[in-house]
Amino acid sequence: MFDKIISDRGSRYAVSGGPARSRDEAGELLAELRRNRRFAKATHNTWAAILSxxxxxxxxxxxxxxxxxxxxxERADxxxxxVIVTRWYGGKHLGGDRFRHVVAAVRHYLAGIGR
Structure with a gap:
């Protein structure tokens, strides 16, 4: 997990993830993340996976x-x-910058796992 990697106008981002071979395993990773009270209170825990x-x-x-x-x-094969990108909303709309932050968070994660 890479926490507090991006901060913009009060919004904060983290990124995490792990191996999952099924929708159930992906759900277990998300549930594990949400067991952490801070992540359970996050505004968004957005995720994606390519499973089999x-x-x-x-x-x-x-x-x-x-x-x-x-x-x-898909690009990283x-x-x-x-991969889960977490955002805590800071009270100000970020517009298109929120997508830039999602990209930066995923790049940070992929680099962290050697991709």
Whole structure:
């Protein structure tokens, strides 16, 4: 997990993930993350994964963000792995910058796992 990697106008971002071969395993990783009280209170836990060739994703209210994560996983050829971008909303709308932050968070994660 890479926590507090981006801060913009009060919003804060973290990124995490791990191996998952099924939707259930992806759900277990998300549940484990949410057991941490701070992450349970996050505004969005957006995630995506390519599991045995099937693309799965959830915006968790951050419209369009999971599609960006999914595209980056496809480009990195990272399968059977879930990536979760967490955002704590800071009170000011970020507009298109929120997508730039999702991209930066996923890049940080991929670099951290050697991709």
């Amino acid at each position: 060739g099937e693309a799965v994703r959830d915006d968790d209210g951050e419209a369009g963000a999971s599609q960006i994560i999914l595209q980056m996983l 990272l399968t059977d792995h879930v």
